[in-house]
Amino acid sequence: MRLFECGTLVPGCDWHTRAEEDAEVTRRAVEHIRTAHQEDIIRESMVEAIKARIRNEPVVTTQA
Template identity: 75%
Template sequence: MKRFECGTLVPGCDWHTRAEEEAEVTRRAVEHMRATHGEDVIRPSMVDHIKERIRDEQPNPA
């Protein structure tokens, strides 16, 4: 499972998402940037910054 926390890119933002695939996490993060943070143009560098911050989520021990 992959996880992205927006606060690692936009300080103070509590939004996060997770999905099995990095591509889906990236897609959701880009949509969040547009809808919440008013980013009309998502530059390749922004996508790179998002991807740099995607982490593998560790499963909770049972």
């Protein structure tokens, strides 16, 4: 699972999303930036900054 945490780009924002594909994570993040942070124009540099911050979600294991 891939993860994007908005606070890595916009300090103080707790929003995050996860999906199997980077393209879906990016789509959701762009929509969040538009609506939550009132950005009318999403420049390519912003998209690249989002993509650079997408990472694998840590795997949590439980001991039996």
